[in-house]
Amino acid sequence: MTTREMVVNQFLRQVKLGNHIIGVASGAGITAKYAEQGGADFLLALNAGKFRQMGRSSAAGFLPFCNSNEMVMTFASREIKPVIQKIPVFFGLNATDPTIDLDRYIENIKQLGFEGINNFPTVGLIDGQYREALEETGFSYDLEVEAIRIAHEKDLFTVAFVFDEEQAKSMLHAGADIICAHLGFTAGGMLGAKKVLSLEAAKLKVQRIFDVCDAIRPDVIKMIYGGPVKMPVDVQYMYSNTNLMGYIGGSSFERIPSEKTITNITRAFKTTGNLSESDLMVKMLEGITKHYDYVQFVKKYVAEHYMQKISFIDLAHVAYISRSHLSALFKREVGCSFPVYLVKFRMNRAKEIISAEDDLKLSEVAELVGYSDYAQFSKMFKKYVGLTPTQFKSRHKHEC
Structure with a gap:
């Protein structure tokens, strides 16, 4: 069985060799299978990935269309885990779900063979009056921090999405193995969010979060996800301007390439003869x-x-x-x-x-x-x- 220590050592070895850590957020076995063949270091099984496979926006994962944890448990266990041979799969856990006991549910995730967890869907992507209402009723980001703490104590690898320096501090103290600066929903393609941070603004935000990491736990793995960073050239910009160690992509690997490729190949067959x-x-x-x-x-x-x-x-x-x-x-x-x-x-x-x-x-x-x-x-x-x-x-x- 793959232990947390084994995964940590494997990732740090990659960094020491000068390589970048790449995570792919997937909602289907076919994406997971070929991401592994392409050299991905780990997979995130997220409800947003399944909605992308359904032709819907990742934002659908934040509305009550289905039970997030049940959705992930079903497709990740049936589609992703069986086709992955060498790399770890991390469970996208909705920690604010009021129908589960976090400790028992995370133990179940471990027993089913998942190597770790990630706090997604996350209330960090929600703001305004709705965020205030969630916080007032106890459905707060603190529950996600608690989930990371519990998973860490159970020797599971943990990937923490954070949105500011204070959240980074909380996740670092909880034992998160990866601090991933989440930059919002990915831009680009037909279903991408229209308003995103510029790369320059994203760089400043990322560096502030990473500065906190370096002050508290310099050895933590530092990654980014989403927002305006969707193409290799965008990631290269972040590598050149921050102390980034890796990139996690969802739409960048799963939705945007599919949109372009399927559209173009369909048009090519349609126009055969002309x-x-x-x-x-x-x-x-x-x-x-x-x-x-x-x-x-x-x-x-x-x-x-x-x-x-x-x-x-x-x-x-x-x-x-x-x-x-x-x-x-x-x-x-x-x-x-x-x-x-x-x-x-x-x-x-x-x-x-x-x-x-x-x-x-x-x-x-x-x-x-x-x-x-x-x-x-x-x-x-x-x-x-x-x-x-x-x-x-x-x-x-x-x-x-």
Whole structure:
């Protein structure tokens, strides 16, 4: 059985190696299965995830459409736990549920094999008069702190969503293993919340919370969730500007990609028969000689796929021509062999990218033009440009 200490050590080892901790809030087995395959470090089984799978907003998890804890218990036990092999699954616990005894319910969660809990749904996402009414009747954030304390004492791993510095202090003293600065409902996609914090405002809020963590328990794992942070570039901004250790995503992994992919693939099938004549794949399927001569086809293919591995033999097969004949035609018309042409094309693209994107690392430029081995890229760049990539970048910066 996976213990809290094992999970903590596993996560801290990842951080020590320079990796980021990634958590995925899931509402279905298929999301959980492929999140694990993609390298997620843990899963949160949240009622919001199930509502996302139903095509509804995460906000539905805060209204009395169903019993949150029963919902999570059902889908997490039947859909998620059976398909997860290597990473821990944490139960999204509605700690303010007046129909349960927290101690007994958390013990039941442990006995069912969940490795930890998370305080969701949380009253931290509720404000105004309704929040005041909840607090007055005892349904407060303090119950969520108590749930984290109980789970910690039962040797369960705990992920605490916090919204300000005072809540962070309470959760730290309760023993939370992860302090996650919750930035509100995730923006983006068709169902995203319309009003969210800006990244800059989010950064300031996150750092205030993390400063509290560093003052009280510097070893606690610090993560963020939601709000304007929904894409890898957003997370990178937070990594660069705070002492963030990881990211938890729900809509970012489950809703937004599904919306885009399913919409686009459906449209693609719907429009079959009316595809653009400029689509290279369409022309390849129809037969390239209908649209190009052989050499034009190869040059067009290189222009669209230079960042990927290109097999000259495969191109010859697609064109229904022998490799040797295509090679001879290409060299006669272009003036050099295909390998030389491909390298030159890639190096020219690399020069353009370096000149236009000053912030990109040279290793990233190499990958963008089809080289996973930076040493090989640098060697080819020096051979065809006359300068190393570093020298070229330095000279360009000086000239500008």
